[in-house]
Amino acid sequence: MSKNQDYLFQNLQEQNMTFEHVFSQIVSFMKSDPLGNYRLMVGTDSQVHRSYTVFITGIVIQNEGNGVWACIRKYVVPRKMLHLHERISLELSLTEEIVSMFTEGRKNELINIILPHLYQGATFVMEGHIDIGAGKRxxxxxxxxxxxxxxxxxxxxxxxxxxxxxxxxxxxxYTK
Known part of the structure; x- marks a missing residue:
């Protein structure tokens, strides 16, 4: 895995986005409605194929009830990863890498967009979505x-x- 600038993201509108571009899209999305209730969510899923395993990390900024902006990053391991713990651990590591790109400074930049509007109900939370369940089965x-x-x-x-x-x-x- 490599430096931040080597990470490329995409969505239906754009390809080959750097993390800086993704971050500026999130800032623009939030600035369009600073009174919003924002959830910045990052999560990864994987799919084992015949000779490789695909990992997709999604970044989603949601203004609850007022739309989303999202993108993905694809990461391919050139082998079948059949051990569940290994796969889930790598899913989480990929999520952690993206979460870590949202440095304190960047998180503060996002929080500062809604900060003047807290008393009008504006909110911001960051979530890590993990593709696991606690059910007995x-x-x-x-x-x-x-x-x-x-x-x-x-x-x-x-x-x-x-x-x-x-x-x-x-x-x-996007893992299929």
Missing amino acids: NKTSAFVKEMVTRMESMGVEPKIKPDAFVASSYANR
């Missing part, structure tokens, strides 16, 4: 505590299934 339930602790240690609110829709739904769509 869920194969990933054994990893919940470990993965949730990793997200919390980064100062990000962890979300697991069914609330981890950036990983389990948005990113999942």
Whole structure:
């Protein structure tokens, strides 16, 4: 894995976006409605194919009830990753890498957009969506505590299934 500028993101409108471009899109989205209720969510999902494994990390900024802006990053491992813990751990590592690009300075820049409007109800939260579930029948339930602790240690609110829709739904769509 490489430096921030080597990370490329895409969505239906744009290809080959740098993280700086992604961040400026998020800033623009939030500045268009500084009174909004924003959730910045990052999550990764994976899919094992015949000779490789695809990982998709989604970044979604949602203004609850007023739209979203989103993009993905694709990462391919040139082998079948059949061990569930290894795959989930790499999913979380890829999410952590993107979360870490939102430095304190960048997070403060986003918070400062809504700060003058807090008393009018504006909000901002950052979430890490983990594609695991705590249900007894869920194969990933054994990893919940470990993965949730990793997200919390980064100062990000962890979300697991069914609330981890950036990983389990948005990113999942692009792993096929």
